[in-house]
Amino acid sequence: MMNTPLRIGICGLGTVGQAVVRLLREEGDTLARRAPRPLEISALGMRAPKPGFDPGTLPVHTDVLAVARDPAVDVVVELMGGTDDAKTLVELALAEGKAVVTANKALLSEHGDALFAAATAKGVPLAFEAAVAGGIPIIKALREGLAGNRIEWLAGIINGTSNFILTEMASAGRAFEDVLKEAQALGYAEADPTFDVEGIDAAHKLSLLASMAFGVPIASAKVFSEGLARVTPEDFRYAEAFGYRIKPLALARRRDAGLELRVHPALVPADALFAQVNGVQNAVMVGGHAVGPTLYVGAGAGGDATASAVVADLMDLARSTLGAMPPLAYRAEAQGSAPALPSAAFQAPAYLRILAEDAPGVLAQVATLISAQGINIEALMQKAQDSVAVDGITYVPIVLLTRTAEEAAIDRAIAALESLPAVRGSVLRLRVESFGA
């Protein structure tokens, strides 16, 4: 005798919603053999017909809230995006005692703690595998595969648009603005690319990962973020000469005083696995105390890849393997309410590019100001062929790598350098990361 189906209401029939419907329709029989209950779409929530999408005989509600109230729905799948209507829908679905699956990192990053509390109070799961790194099962890895570990750090390339832009800049020597326009034309970047190139989207995802990894409330996982716009094609050349590539990195690391949570372009060793993750691909590395570093790579976006993660959550629900726990409860032993550290307390080596007058003694002045902050220089480069003349004065970039230093000291060194008469404009600082070191 067939068990009762898990009845699914899908709200938002855009790129991901349609891909989920397609996957469930095409693979329904196979999925039914893998779970004790078949997955059945019992309602769709869409406010207007979608060109090219045929709902067939599926019941359609034009008001998504009717899906949450529909007694023929066991689980509401929220694939609308945004933080207003989506919040109302998820709150109502939970209040109705229905499980929820969402791909919405912005919603969970902003309102996750309250929504997970509501889910826990009702004893229903709120699943979100698709909200971080698209098709890569990183939430499941943290929740289940790494359950025996204390997580020490995690690092990710978790915004495909940023990775596409930096990959193109590196391989074709093109400027940021130019590649951004191409990313928009290809549909990788939104018309307003701020969320991607300023690191906001990656910060949303990192706050969810940090909550899972360190057992902190999402609201306390305050992420520092810095965008890509100041990186120039020359920086890729200098990085290469030092043995590094430049990647859009999201990083969470446990320190004694709290958590470092940051999103920014970073130099990573050219031979690191991360350095090979190119284009719109995503990757996440997790360092567990028992297992050591682990790496997860794959498609971080796209309808089908994201649908893969949504359906994985639905399969977990059909198998009843998802409890009603908020993400932080998975590591309740962990950091408690440990604060997110201010950027001044971050520790990392730095890459500095300083445009300085090409004159005797300037290099020594630069080195002296950096040493005065207790910072050691690891490597230094100055290439006469990169010199530029401005108002009759010749300037040449001094490019250097420091050893690991507290960011407050680097900040002071940069301020001192920028006040030198021989230094023109602002100093570019990028952070250097070698994962787990």
Ligand SMILES: NC(=O)c1ccc[n+]([C@@H]2O[C@H](COP(=O)([O-])OP(=O)(O)OC[C@H]3O[C@@H](n4cnc5c(N)ncnc54)[C@H](OP(=O)(O)O)[C@@H]3O)[C@@H](O)[C@H]2O)c1
């Ligand atoms: N696309 C990806 O690669 C990807 C990857 C990971 C996660 N996600 C997440 O998945 C979610 C969906 O993304 P998407 O790319 O599929 O977006 P999308 O193509 O813009 O689709 C969103 C759909 O939701 C509908 N919608 C929005 N508000 C609604 C409301 N109040 N009532 C009814 N329908 C509503 C829209 O309908 P209208 O056309 O009527 O406005 C649209 O069809 C987002 O949270 C996104 O962050 C996407």
